[in-house]
Amino acid sequence: MNIFNYITIISVLIMILLILVQTRGASLGAGLGGAGEVNTTRRGTDKTIFQLTIICAIVFSISLVLGVIQK
Numbered sequence: 724m725n726i727f728n729y730i731t732i733i734s735v736l737i738m739i740l741l742i743l744v745q746t747r748g749a750s751l752g753a754g755l756g757g758a759g760e761v762n763t764t765r766r767g768t769d770k771t772i773f774q775l776t777i778i779c780a781i782v783f784s785i786s787l788v789l790g791v792i793q794k
Contacts, residue, residue, distance in 0.1 A: 727790030731783060738779035745772055 746769060765773050 725790065725793060727786045727793060730786040731790060734779050734783040734786060738776060738783060741772055741776040741779060745769070745776070
């Protein structure tokens with residue numbers, strides 16, 4: 724295994740953890756078309772976790788592509 728495989732595995736595990744930690748502003752019924760406010764503003768810790776999730780997704784994608792190119 725090369726370094727890109729390790730980076731890919733670590734970044735996907737961190738990304739899964741960050742996705743599970745994020746809070747939902749609406750219940751399941753709102754997600755299925757029920758009433759509820761759709762447009763919410765992320766603030767504080769929620770915004771930081773959201774931005775870290777995006778960074779992990781970018782790192783995951785880049786390491787995956789570089790791992791394929793290296794082979």
